[in-house]
Amino acid sequence: MTGAPTRVGVVAVIGAPNAGKSTLVNALVGQKVAIVSPKAQTTRARLMGIGIAGGSQMLLVDTPGIFTPHRRLDRAMVKAAWEGTEDADRVVLVIDCAAKVGARVEQVIAGVEARPEPRVLVLNKVDIADKEQLLVLAARLAERLDPERVFMISATTGDGVPELKAHLAAAMPEGPWHFPEDQLTDATDRMVAAELTREQLYLQLHAEVPYSAAVETEKWEDRKDGSAVIHQQILIERDSQKAIVVGKGGARLKAIGTAAREAIAEHLGRKVHLFLHVKVNPKWDEDRTLYQDIGLDWAD
Ligand SMILES: Nc1nc2c(ncn2[C@@H]2O[C@H](COP(=O)(O)OP(=O)(O)O)[C@@H](O)[C@H]2O)c(=O)[nH]1
Ligand SMILES: [Mg+2]
Numbered sequence: 001m002t003g004a005p006t007r008v009g010v011v012a013v014i015g016a017p018n019a020g021k022s023t024l025v026n027a028l029v030g031q032k033v034a035i036v037s038p039k040a041q042t043t044r045a046r047l048m049g050i051g052i053a054g055g056s057q058m059l060l061v062d063t064p065g066i067f068t069p070h071r072r073l074d075r076a077m078v079k080a081a082w083e084g085t086e087d088a089d090r091v092v093l094v095i096d097c098a099a100k101v102g103a104r105v106e107q108v109i110a111g112v113e114a115r116p117e118p119r120v121l122v123l124n125k126v127d128i129a130d131k132e133q134l135l136v137l138a139a140r141l142a143e144r145l146d147p148e149r150v151f152m153i154s155a156t157t158g159d160g161v162p163e164l165k166a167h168l169a170a171a172m173p174e175g176p177w178h179f180p181e182d183q184l185t186d187a188t189d190r191m192v193a194a195e196l197t198r199e200q201l202y203l204q205l206h207a208e209v210p211y212s213a214a215v216e217t218e219k220w221e222d223r224k225d226g227s228a229v230i231h232q233q234i235l236i237e238r239d240s241q242k243a244i245v246v247g248k249g250g251a252r253l254k255a256i257g258t259a260a261r262e263a264i265a266e267h268l269g270r271k272v273h274l275f276l277h278v279k280v281n282p283k284w285d286e287d288r289t290l291y292q293d294i295g296l297d298w299a300d
Contacts, residue, residue, distance in 0.1 A: 005174045006056070007056035007169070007170075007174050009089035011058050012084050014081060014092065014093055015093060016066060018038075018065065021094050023155040028051040028164075032267075035202075039202050040065065040067075044077055048060060053168075054169045063084040065077075066104070068104075091120070093119055095124065097123040098125040109141070120148055120150075120168070121150045122150075192267055193220075193264045193267070194232060196260055196264050197276065200256045204252065204259070205244060205252075215235070219231040236279070253278065261273075
């Protein structure tokens with residue numbers, strides 16, 4: 001190494017639900033740390049992914065989307081999203097440029113506009129966007145937000161991501177790294193394991209069921225043979241949802257368990273035995289301890 005200084009800083013990734021924030025955080029980390037689904041509001045808590053480039057360690061805060069909150073859980077999510085941007089060294093505003101700029105996106109833009117942190121504008125999903133529309137949108141938003149830079153990227157194909165990453169790395173203040181080089185996230189394995197199972201609920205269940213579900217890792221045993229035995233509880237609000245989660249002859253729960261087990265094993269790099277239990281608790285949205293488990297503050 002030369003005597004170049006190390007850098008460390010916080011990058012807050014903010015945007016409307018489904019803009020591609022979690023996909024972008026994973027792309028900047030270079031490995032999957034945040035769960036992703038086509039359904040809006042998959043991300044619930046603030047999660048930090050850690051990206052490294054050119055002597056810089058970037059603490060990437062993946063936030064829940066900004067939207068109009070209704071339930072207590074929704075309020076906690078939106079609060080966590082804005083709090084995630086406080087004192088960030090850079091705020092990355094992610095806009096889905098293939099979608100219409102509707103009221104939800106407007107809400108985020110107005111919120112970012114009012115904040116003092118330096119910002120970078122990211123127009124995501126260029127792989128499916130109309131090029132002309134993209135340029136018009138870029139010009140309009142750049143004028144309004146006066147960002148430090150505008151990037152047009154695809155978080156899924158990786159197009160434009162290295163340029164964005166290099167820019168953010170250079171923008172971080174000098175300082176010693178906060179985490180060991182091989183650490184990719186601040187979430188514990190228990191939390192990531194619960195998130196990976198929750199991701200399967202979003203991918204495999206329809207309609208409202210995943211939104212009214214939570215996953216908790218209840219028990220974790222590391223075996224001598226190197227494998228992990230993990231018990232998780234899937235909390236849902238109604239009996240009728242239990243039938244959906246379990247499926248005919250238990251087929252759906254089995255498929256959820258198989259896919260989640262594979263994802264958790266890949267994350268941990270070792271064999272996993274996963275046991276899922278479905279529990280109906282109409283009031284889990286009002287359970288304070290669960291908020292801690294999923295990394296959210298209780299929002300009154
Ligand atoms: N075509 C395309 N889809 C993307 C891109 N980035 C994200 N997505 C998809 O958009 C959906 C929402 O992504 P996600 O990262 O969960 O969005 P978040 O809610 O902002 O965290 C998922 O289905 C992603 O696969 C992109 O660059 N191009
Ligand atoms: Mg997300």
